[in-house]
Amino acid sequence: MEIRFLDKIKSPNDIKILSDVDLTVLAKEVRETLITTISKNGGHLSSNLGIVELTIALHKVFDSPSDQIIWDVGHQVYPHKLFTGRYDKFSTLRKKGGLSGFPNPEESNHDIFAAGHSGTSVSAAYGLSVAKTMKEDTKSFTIAVIGDGSITGGLVYEALNNAGRNNTNLIVILNDNEMSISPNVGSMARYLAAIRTNPIYYRAKEEIIELVEMLPNGKKIHDRVSEAKKLLKNYMYKSNFFEDLGFAYMGPINGHNIKSLCRALEGAKEFDKPVLLHIQTIKGKGYYHAEIDPAKFHGIGSFDIATGAPMNNSGIKKDYSNTFGDYLCNLAAKDENICAITAAMTLGTGLQNFAKKYPERFFDVGIAEEHAVTFAGGLAKGGLIPVFAVYSTFLQRAYDEIVHDVAMQKQKVVLAVDRAGFVGEDGRSHQGILDVAFLKSIPDTVIYSPSCYEELGMMLENAIYGPGNVAAVRYPRGKEGYIPDDYKPLNETASVYGNPKATTAIVIYGSLFSNAVLAKEELAKLGKDIKVIKLNRVWPIPSIALIEGMKTEKLFFFEEGAKSGGAGESFAYKLLKRGYKGSYVHVAVENSFVHHATIQELQEEFNLSPKRMVEKILGEV
Structure with a gap:
């Protein structure tokens, strides 16, 4: 035209x-x-x-x-x-x-x-x-x-x-x-x-x-x-x-x-x-x-104008959001007390199948995150098990309700925190980098962060039936990353990948495990023996991880989240209380709102890509 x-x-x-x-x-x-x-x-x-x-x-x-x-x-x-x-x-x-x-x-x-x-x-x-x-x-x-x-x-x-x-x-x-x-x-x-x-x-x-x-x-x-x-x-x-x-x-x-x-x-x-x-x-x-189909084109990646089909479409729709929805459906089939809540994000949070299978246990409350959390508190008080699926950035809006209407009431509410970490091109208002910092400040709160789909299923079940009044499972936008063939997901609060006797370790949680493993493999080519200490439960900090940290001379904690109040700060504090004498480097987002760019570009900028991890470690070791 x-x-x-x-x-x-x-x-x-x-x-x-x-x-x-x-x-x-x-x-x-x-x-x-x-x-x-x-x-x-x-x-x-x-x-x-x-x-x-x-x-x-x-x-x-x-x-x-x-x-x-x-x-x-x-x-x-x-x-x-x-x-x-x-x-x-x-x-x-x-x-x-x-x-x-x-x-x-x-x-x-x-x-x-x-x-x-x-x-x-x-x-x-x-x-x-x-x-x-x-x-x-x-x-x-x-x-x-x-x-x-x-x-x-x-x-x-x-x-x-x-x-x-x-x-x-x-x-x-x-x-x-x-x-x-x-x-x-x-x-x-x-x-x-x-x-x-x-x-x-x-x-x-x-x-x-x-x-x-x-x-x-x-x-x-x-x-x-x-x-x-x-x-x-x-x-x-x-x-x-x-x-x-x-x-x-x-x-x-x-x-x-x-x-x-x-x-x-x-x-x-x-x-x-x-x-x-x-x-x-x-x-x-x-x-x-x-x-x-206005919902499909509400927020969309590149697409073919003639057909409307996404470009570079592999045909595989599996991602963290839909995998979460499938796991929740499986758990709900066994437990009729499990309910799902969304704040006008049924498709975005992967709950479309749950809504079809269990309409009487599915609640779309509209764009009302505060109400969603307090409503969940009421459901829990009534003997149900509410799971609120919400983007990390939108959960910020319900902080007081989490404190006052769930944690203080000692009610079990599960938060399925989608889009945790960098989300990319939507920019400052949508990056999910604050949830760990604000959730871990709330008494009797447990935070899990899976590195693959299998762990997501384990952690969701732990969140529903395990400890904590507020139990959050946080996972990133998109698909799971690189998982090495010799890695076996374990239903433990923390694990070690690599040589347990290595004197240098990368400490991470969630999707950064992929980057850490790639960095470890690159460092191995240079003759550097590195292990990865992986937090499956981000908060409270697992004792297993602290014990491994105490045995390690050099620790590099990489975190795709806010540095102030983040897990890396708490990890360092707990190590110091135990008398840690080694060196400790914490790499995270420091006091800034993160602008729009691809996730890969942001990881590069904030020293969280495999390449930047390698450079950081070589500069210190």
Whole structure:
């Protein structure tokens, strides 16, 4: 497709001069660019295809960055990046040193508030709008764009409840596509469906406007019947939940009609109170494969545009997430007390088969990690065995609930911590590097970390039936790594691979075992005898590992996680208490948020790749 407009847009001001016909062409160009780029780089496709027209309308009506647009979660921000001077760099999307896949204020002053987690936009936008009011800026607007999936989380209602009390220039746009990542669940999803199926007033209003404006002197007629329309609203339309909170409610309207969107946004600016504009969109709009399977194309690697099939697809779907789901199904077949919980991530956490086999024991609570943990505590109190499958980065949101509603209550809850460690191109908001540090601070918590699928099964069973009120099993994104033929997984808290008498050891846990073994093999070629002390139970630190450490002159603890509060710090402390006199090097992520790059690139950068392990050891030995 020939690009006529998109490559000429250097700022949002360039959109304002385009005609309605030009804007329609622009929307097609944006979709073409999204599909082409994401097919090569991977990324979030469905959500961005669904929000193209809204993004055009926002930049047509408002003046970014003085009018501040806050994107909830942020994975739908690609069109916004294209319109704010980043078209020329768009081919670098999600690559190391390139454009982030999420809003990043360090990248552009049009990215007002960094995001990556769900439900934060209304709180942030309300704060910004109050700040403007206090600084006597009464002309500019703050706009939060949030999906119907995100409003299954409680933080949004805290913000709406607070914001509705004050007359600030706040506009909340509810992008209703009936999806988050998996299909939406819960009472609010049903409530929005009821609004969608009975939008009497607003659709009648839109149709009346379009009809009247086609008539001679239509604008004059339109102005004179405005009072009649108010009477029509009072007669036909009762207040809804959002109006009861203090918002002016508009919608639902077609989120793919640029003209209607611009009209609605201009109308929203006229209220002297916060506004909630409800739009309806199609997730995956404009790309056949994404429209029929938006969940598959929510976050996807490189793919063939013609077929939608992933590139470099081996046909083997086995990975840690799906393997976890299979093991949990097997355990649930033997124990009817086992339940599974997800926070709107059924497919992402590998629970799709569990949901089909045991629907009465499967709970999708929506994007509500805090609720999920406390709900799990209640299930445990009632005699069940809840297993909450959640990405490491999202578990951060439920820390207090783990402390107060599980550990303090002395209830057994199992946390299946997916995407632990580096996750790659999703960047700062999604790296799973904090879970060990914050979980091990909680009394009576046990943390396991497998290095292969077989160990995952063992550790999941240990977590369910073994010690600890909070029992976490953490595992990485993707497939298991290199496992040497002579390695035999043992159901022990720790193990030693290699010559037990070696005076130098690598200490690791989880998926870094593969890198450690490769480093050991490379060092063996150089005449260096190295053993690997492997923590199967990361916390509490196993006595077996400490005994092995005390017998070793030089220890190198490599950890794909935060250094401060990490397992490596605790390992060193416990060795010192036992009187350790050897040398100790701890390599981990030191006091930083980890940017986007491939997992391999990040391991190289943070000295956790086999090559960097070898260099580190040779530099010290």
